[in-house]
Amino acid sequence: MKMASPMLLPLLRSRSQGDILAVIMLDPQRERSLSEIAEETGTSVSTVVREVDRLEEGGLVATKRRGNTRLVRAVTDSVVYKPLADLLAVTFGPAAVLRKALAEVPGIERAFIYGSWAARYAQRAGPVPDDIDLLVIGEPDRHVLADAVAEAESVLRREVNVRRVSTQAWVAGNGSFKQTVLSRPVVDVIGTHHE
Known part of the structure; x- marks a missing residue:
């Protein structure tokens, strides 16, 4: 079954291609x-091999x-590196950039x-x-989190709106915010979805 071009950048063939790039x-x-790229993007190694072969050619x-x-x-x-990186930053960049920026922030149980x-x-x-709307669950230091998000914003060229919730409040909560957020698509950055 052929997948549709990704909404974030319809010039590409697939979302996997955008994630890998x-x-x-x-x-x-x-x-x-190749296996690290596959793991980071949630893509098969064979897909990564095909995309990397094309990119290398x-x-x-x-x-x-x-x-x-x-x-x-x-x-x-390459003459196309900077414009391509700029385009990727504003389309497929948020997950990859935030994953990297938040990886070193202690106290995050989950972020998406x-x-x-x-x-x-x-x-x-x-x-x-x-x-970009980002939910951070856990007890990270506010200043460390703010610095990491500011670094990501400079790459993404847009504001990242962070909502921070303690793990206890998130687990215990059944409010309308949690229900609304979880009833719609989310993209994991740190941790995984278990709700």
Whole structure:
């Protein structure tokens, strides 16, 4: 079954293609193995291999072997790198960029994107959102969290609206906010959905 082009960037063939490109292009200093890219994007290794092969043929990524492992990195001196990275940052970037920014923030049990960006990611029609809604569950230090979010905002070029809820309040809560958020698409950034 052929998948529709992604709502976030209909120029691409698939959401997997956008996720793979975002992970590689928005963290260009890091070399990743094909299996790391597959894990980060929730995509099969065979899909990653196909996409990386295309990207390498087009001069957008470079690969090298370390033993049996094929490592991938963005080619940043290409004339198309900067415009492509800019486009990915405002379309597929939020999940990849926030995942990286929040990974080092202690006290986060779970974080996910909800609202209009998550809806577009789930193929619900509409324009690319102007901001990102992020729910953080846990007890992270407010200042450390704010610094991480500010770093992500500079890459994403848009505001990230953070709602912070303690783990206890989230687990105990059955209010309308929680019900509304969980009745619509969410995109996990830290932790996974168990509701």
